Amino acid sequence: MSEQSTDLRETVRQRYAAAAVQVSEGGTTCCGPQPVEVDENFGSTLYAADERETLPAEAVAASLGCGNPTAVAELREGERVLDLGSGGGIDVLLSARRVGPAGKAYGLDMTDEMLTLALANAEKAGATNVEFLKGTIEAIPLPADTIDVVISNCVINLSTDKPAVFAETYRVLKPGGRIGVSDVVADDSLPPAQRAERGDYVGCIAGALSFEEYRAGLETAGFTDVEIIPTHTVADGMHSAIVRASKPTAPRPDARTNTSADSCCGVNACCTDAETPTDPTVTVSAAKTASACGCQT
DSSP: OOHHHHHHHHHHHHHHHHHHHHHHHHTTSTTOOOOOOOOTTSSGGGSOHHHHHTSOHHHHHTOOOSSOGGGTSOOOTTOEEEEESOTTSHHHHHHHHHHOTTSEEEEEESOHHHHHHHHHHHHHHTOOSEEEEESBTTBOSSOTTOEEEEEEESOGGGOSOHHHHHHHHHHHEEEEEEEEEEEEEEOTTOOHHHHHHTSOGGGTSTTOEEHHHHHHHHHHHTOEEEEEEEEEEEETTEEEEEEEEEOOSSOOOOGGGOSSTTOBTTEESTTSTTOEESSTTSOHHHHHHHTTOSOOO
């Protein structure tokens, strides 16, 4: 990781650590926790009143996102859900209720203070099907093919290595799994320098991808059925958006085992352990000999 990326990550960590401390300390006063100050485009007001009322006040107060991913991810009973950048745990707790006792909701965060707050909120909520993990969204500490749904609330923009986030998300999802993300997305006509002018990095705006960049990043990672729908404007040319995509049920074709255009010397995957004759009625050796292939072994 470059020095600049390290500095940006530390800036993000410090901001969210301070927010967690602010909420935790507010909980000891007579008036309860005070919401972290954000404008009307971010925070707990983006959740329905009946959702907020059923959660610990500290989970609601710590909400800093730009949407409500649990409302768009179409969670089902028994599913395993992962929230990237789970903060005080609001989306993890809502997800845990939606998937029920047979399901499980994981929260991943790099900030110790937020993880401490989230664990306390889970205990207050009586949630038993949740687990909070420490780590970064560029290196998710879960095995491959284990998660049904990945959600995130205005956190992917904070990453300085978004291709790694998309690749890791794809890795941990089961075949047929999906993402339901709220994030800030920029107009395609808005260059990075102008995005940076509209807000600081930890405010989710400066690091925003454009619609086309977001789509291309997900598709490069292997996702299909990519859908990016703006919901409301957060700055000139910048939008909160719902992002959905799916991991195919079948693995992506491996170029080493293509059976036609990529074949040579009468075999596929020439000179590898996976080589097979293009004509199944002959052996590999016979196919190479017939084609006068220079690669005989």
